Amino acid sequence: MLHGPILPSYLAFTIPMALSMMLQLLFNAADIIVVGRFAGAAALAAVGSTTALVSLMINFLSGLASGVNIIVAQDYARGDYTDVTDIVHTAVSLGALAGCLFALIGVPAALPVLRLMNSPEDVIYLSASYLRIYFLCMPAVALYNFGAAILRSIGDTKRPMYYLLLSGVINVLLNLYMVIVLGMGVTGVAIATAVSNYISAGLVLLALLKEDSCLKLSVRQLRLRTDVIRQIVINGLPTAIQGSLYAVSNVLIQSSVNSFGSVYMAGNAASQSLEGFQFAFLVTNLNTTLTFMSQHYGAGMYLRAKKVFVTVVVAGMMIATLIGLLFMLFRVQLLSIYNSDPEVISVGIRRMSIVVMFGFIEILMDSLSSAIRASGHTLEPTVISLLTACLFRILWLQTVFRAFRVYEIIILVWPVSWILTIIPYLFLYRRATRNFPNADTVRV
Numbered sequence: 001m002l003h004g005p006i007l008p009s010y011l012a013f014t015i016p017m018a019l020s021m022m023l024q025l026l027f028n029a030a031d032i033i034v035v036g037r038f039a040g041a042a043a044l045a046a047v048g049s050t051t052a053l054v055s056l057m058i059n060f061l062s063g064l065a066s067g068v069n070i071i072v073a074q075d076y077a078r079g080d081y082t083d084v085t086d087i088v089h090t091a092v093s094l095g096a097l098a099g100c101l102f103a104l105i106g107v108p109a110a111l112p113v114l115r116l117m118n119s120p121e122d123v124i125y126l127s128a129s130y131l132r133i134y135f136l137c138m139p140a141v142a143l144y145n146f147g148a149a150i151l152r153s154i155g156d157t158k159r160p161m162y163y164l165l166l167s168g169v170i171n172v173l174l175n176l177y178m179v180i181v182l183g184m185g186v187t188g189v190a191i192a193t194a195v196s197n198y199i200s201a202g203l204v205l206l207a208l209l210k211e212d213s214c215l216k217l218s219v220r221q222l223r224l225r226t227d228v229i230r231q232i233v234i235n236g237l238p239t240a241i242q243g244s245l246y247a248v249s250n251v252l253i254q255s256s257v258n259s260f261g262s263v264y265m266a267g268n269a270a271s272q273s274l275e276g277f278q279f280a281f282l283v284t285n286l287n288t289t290l291t292f293m294s295q296h297y298g299a300g301m302y303l304r305a306k307k308v309f310v311t312v313v314v315a316g317m318m319i320a321t322l323i324g325l326l327f328m329l330f331r332v333q334l335l336s337i338y339n340s341d342p343e344v345i346s347v348g349i350r351r352m353s354i355v356v357m358f359g360f361i362e363i364l365m366d367s368l369s370s371a372i373r374a375s376g377h378t379l380e381p382t383v384i385s386l387l388t389a390c391l392f393r394i395l396w397l398q399t400v401f402r403a404f405r406v407y408e409i410i411i412l413v414w415p416v417s418w419i420l421t422i423i424p425y426l427f428l429y430r431r432a433t434r435n436f437p438n439a440d441t442v443r444v
Contacts, residue, residue, distance in 0.1 A: 006304075006311045010288060016161045018284040022277050032273045034175040034189055036266070036339040043186050044339055045265035046126035049119055049258065051272055053251060054134060057102055060240045061142045062283075064098065065091075065149040066290060067236020070374065071228075072153035073291050074298035081214035088208065089221045090228040091146045097224070099142030106135030117255045120262055126186045133190035140194075140201035147204035150215055153291060163203035171196035238382040239373065249393035256397055256410050264407060267347025270338035274352065278323045278359050285316040286366035293374035306433075313367045320359040327356045351411050358415035365418050368425035375432040381425070388421040 036044035068091045075083045110131040114124050148160040171192050178188025208217035257268045289312045296305035327334065335348040369381045396413045 006308055007315060010292070010308075010311055010315060013155060013291070014281075014284055014288045016158045018281045019161050019165075022280045032269060033338055034179050035186060036270065037337075042123055042262055042266075043126060044269055044344075045120075045262040046123040046186055047130055047189065047269070049114075049117070049123065049127050049254060049265050049269065050131050050134070051254070051269065053113065053117075053131060056248060056251060057106070057135075057138060058141060058145075061095075061098060061102075061138075062145050062149075063238075063240030064232065064236040065095070065145040066239045066287070066373075067232040067234070068146055069149040069153045069287065069291060070235040070294045071231050072150055073294040076154050076214070077295045077298040084214040085216070085221075086225055087228050087231075088150055088215055088217055089223055090225045091150060091232065092143065092205070092208070092217060093222045093224050094229060094232065095142040095146030096139060099139030102138035102142070103135050106138065107132050110135065117251060118258045120258065120265075123262055123265070130186045130190040133187065133194055137194035137197040140197040143201040144197065144204050147201070147208055150208065151204070152287065154215070155291075159207055160204065163200050163207075166203070167196040167200040170199060235373070238379050241382050249390045252394060252397060253410055253413065256401060257407075260407060263341070263343050264347050266339060266341070267335075267344040268351055270335050270344060271348035271351040271355070273338065274327060274334055274348075275355050278320065278327065278356055281316075281319060281323060282359060282362050282366060285312060285320075285363055286370050288312055289367045289370035290374055293371050297374055297376075302433075309367065309371050313364060316363040316367060317360040320363045324356040324359050327352060347407070350407060354408065354411045355414055358418065361415060361418045361422070365422050365425060368422065368429050372425065372429050372432050377428070377432045380428050384421060384424045384428070388424070389417050392417050392420060 032044060032047050035047050068087065072084055072087050075081075075087065111124070111128040114127050114131070119127055144160075144163075151160055174192035174195060175189050178184045178192055182188060184191070205217065208215060209219075211217065254268075257264055289309070292308050292312065293305055296302070296308060331349050331352055332345060335345045335352075338348075339345070369385075372381050393413050396416070397410070401409050
């Protein structure tokens with residue numbers, strides 16, 4: 001990361017991680033495709049309507065894991081390998097504890113939360129069944145995200161990708177078996193997803209146990225060091241809160257979509273699942289920026305860090321635009337994979353035409369956020385996101401959508417909120433980096 005041409009390093013780091021996230025999304029996408037094709041539009045709506053809630057949990061855990069990414073990357077770049085070992089053992093312990101807490105709280109809360117989201121009676125109990133089982137696999141989701149963050153912080157993005165590839169294939173096979181052969185419907189795909197998540201988590205932990213570096217995990221050394229937890233929380237909690245705020249607003253958006261009925265829910269779910277694969281790249285670009293910038297700042301390479309930022313933004317925006325164009329070109333064929341109902345496909349196209357073509361804007365927003373956090377300013381981006389992403393979206397739903405009850409008005413809230421967030425981010429990035437030296441303090 002710290003030497004040689006930037007673009008090849010960016011691509012070598014980003015592509016495997018993007019593929020990893022896309023494979024992780026296959027867990028939920030496979031669920032939606034299988035139930036949509038073999039269990040009907042109601043089952044598709046039931047599983048799809050849980051996406052916002054699932055994202056809320058995953059966003060919080062992955063945000064917290066970003067704190068692990070930052071401090072491991074910085075200590076590793078400085079050569080503080082003893083501190084890295086302490087971080088590894090505390091991070092794994094913290095991930096297990098956080099996942100268990102999510103499971104304990106989420107299982108009994110599933111049905112009441114879905115009622116608050118205005119889920120229709122014809123799908124709410126199917127949705128609750130799926131969500132309860134998903135909550136039971138939260139310890140695995142947490143451990144995978146924390147373990148993968150440890151590996152990725154030193155540039156190892158390939159192994160997490162391989163582990164997700166294996167567990168993703170198992171997930172698809174289990175989905176088909178449980179829905180088509182056993183006729184278990186929504187419950188079957190939920191069980192398949194849980195099994196797959198535990199497999200991916202187990203593989204990441206096994207990799208850390210077999211490490212012969214400062215990343216090596218030892219069961220006997222697992223502990224919760226308060227000083228390390230404090231560092232993780234300081235660096236990761238703002239990102240976790242920011243991701244959760246986005247997800248909370250998305251839960252409210254999903255509630256508005258639910259008011260149009262199960263056909264809109266199904267079409268929205270299909271399009272949202274496809275968009276997830278573009279979003280995987282967006283999140284990957286965010287994590288790439290965070291890791292690269294953290295290592296460069298930790299090594300005192302401030303001038304090169306500026307070049308890194310320009311590279312990841314330009315390359316990221318170009319790739320996001322290409323993905324959006326491909327999705328729109330094959331929109332009917334892609335949506336037909338989920339469900340063949342023309343009405344469902346029509347709703348999906350209406351959403352895709354707005355969201356995927358503006359993905360390049362989110363690239364700039366996320367890159368600015370990561371660069372600011374890597375510089376040590378982790379609270380300010382969270383406050384900005386609270387105002388522009390969360391509160392603005394709520395205000396939009398309560399005013400603009402109430403005045404014009406059109407489906408497209410709901411979907412427009414995303415690109416509008418991204419643009420509003422970028423404006424203060426630009427000023428904050430300039431302020432965060434203005435005192436940095438105009439030259440590297442180490443030899444490249």
